[in-house]
Amino acid sequence: MVKRDWPLFKGNPMRQSRWEGECYLPLTPLWRFNGGYRIRSSPVVAGDKVFTCLWNGEVIALDIEKGTPIWRTDLPGPIFSTPCVGGGKVFLGTALRTFYALDELSGKVLWSLAFGGAVDSSPLYIRGKVYFGSDDKYLYCISADKGDVLWRFFAGMWIFSSPAAAEGKIFFGSQNGFFYALSEEGKLIWQTRIGGLIRSTPAIDKGRIFVGSNNGRLFCLDASSGEIIWSARAYDAIESSPAVGEDRVFFGADDGYFYCVDVHSGRTLLRLKVGSPIKSTPLLIGRNVLFATLNGIFYGVDIYTGGVKWEMKTGSEVHSSFAASPYGIFIGADNGFLYAFSYS
Numbered sequence: 274m275v276k277r278d279w280p281l282f283k284g285n286p287m288r289q290s291r292w293e294g295e296c297y298l299p300l301t302p303l304w305r306f307n308g309g310y311r312i313r314s315s316p317v318v319a320g321d322k323v324f325t326c327l328w329n330g331e332v333i334a335l336d337i338e339k340g341t342p343i344w345r346t347d348l349p350g351p352i353f354s355t356p357c358v359g360g361g362k363v364f365l366g367t368a369l370r371t372f373y374a375l376d377e378l379s380g381k382v383l384w385s386l387a388f389g390g391a392v393d394s395s396p397l398y399i400r401g402k403v404y405f406g407s408d409d410k411y412l413y414c415i416s417a418d419k420g421d422v423l424w425r426f427f428a429g430m431w432i433f434s435s436p437a438a439a440e441g442k443i444f445f446g447s448q449n450g451f452f453y454a455l456s457e458e459g460k461l462i463w464q465t466r467i468g469g470l471i472r473s474t475p476a477i478d479k480g481r482i483f484v485g486s487n488n489g490r491l492f493c494l495d496a497s498s499g500e501i502i503w504s505a506r507a508y509d510a511i512e513s514s515p516a517v518g519e520d521r522v523f524f525g526a527d528d529g530y531f532y533c534v535d536v537h538s539g540r541t542l543l544r545l546k547v548g549s550p551i552k553s554t555p556l557l558i559g560r561n562v563l564f565a566t567l568n569g570i571f572y573g574v575d576i577y578t579g580g581v582k583w584e585m586k587t588g589s590e591v592h593s594s595f596a597a598s599p600y601g602i603f604i605g606a607d608n609g610f611l612y613a614f615s616y617s
Contacts, residue, residue: 282355282395287477290516291557292597299583300614304340312605318598319358326352344380359398366392384420395435406432424459435474446471463499474514485511503539525551556595565591
């Protein structure tokens with residue numbers, strides 16, 4: 274079996290949230306791990322381990338096949354940030370204004386760095402550098418080896434959006450309604466005002482950026498210039514981050530609908546009523562898309578017909594998003610469980 278990891282939020286540096294391969298619905302449960310505290314961040318996968326963070330500040334590495342803990346590390350929580358694995362380390366931020374690097378094999382804290390605000394943005398690891406935003410209004414670039422701050426960029430407002438990368442640029446949104454493109458050296462290339470509070474993490478594909486705003490619109494921007502190509506309308510805030518496929522973009526909104534829009538025009542192709550806000554990011558896999566609702570239901574939907582092919586109730590809120598690997602699919606919930614499913 275080809276080894277493919279899901280080492281960061283939304284799977285890859287372009288944050289596309291898609292997995293190449295087939296998926297047969299309904300999903301089959303493999304195991305579930307009870308962490309005992311709410312799981313607000315999303316799981317990530319590297320090799321034979323699944324990594325998850327609990328509300329109370331605990332970071333746990335689980336055996337991917339059995340769901341049993343390999344190591345557990347207690348940090349001062351809570352943790353909303355999804356961890357990122359790279360260079361033999363696990364990187365994550367906490368609501369108590371600290372960023373950590375843990376040893377991937379043992380969970381030992383290798384270094385930590387204090388900031389002026391909470392770190393809810395999920396980190397991005399590229400070639401020995403880690404990028405993330407903070408409530409102190411800065412986007413940071415730090416060295417993965419020692420945690421030295423290499424540069425920081427003032428964005429004017431809190432940063433919940435997680436940075437994405439493509440073609441030597443770093444992309445992210447801020448709570449001031451601006452979306453930014455920086456060089457890997459921290460120089461501003463362009464900025465575009467899309468309005469609203471930007472909590473959504475962008476997805477990048479074929480020179481285009483897709484990002485949601487609390488003003489109820491999903492925007493498509495030109496990655497080179499920042500020009501707005503189109504916007505698609507929902508009827509409430511979009512805090513869910515988009516998943517992008519070959520010709521379609523998928524996202525949820527606080528209006529209780531799940532959307533699919535045309536990647537070229539922004540025309541709405543599907544609007545599925547689920548009756549609950551959607552904070553979780555969808556996962557595009559084969560001809561199916563998986564997502565979770567705030568009222569605690571997992572859905573599997575055919576991307577072409579909009580037919581619901583799988584539905585599972587958790588009995589709790591779900592803020593976490595799906596992660597994929599060759600072994601299976603993983604997601605956490607507020608009931609403290611991390612769920613593992615097979616593809617068939």
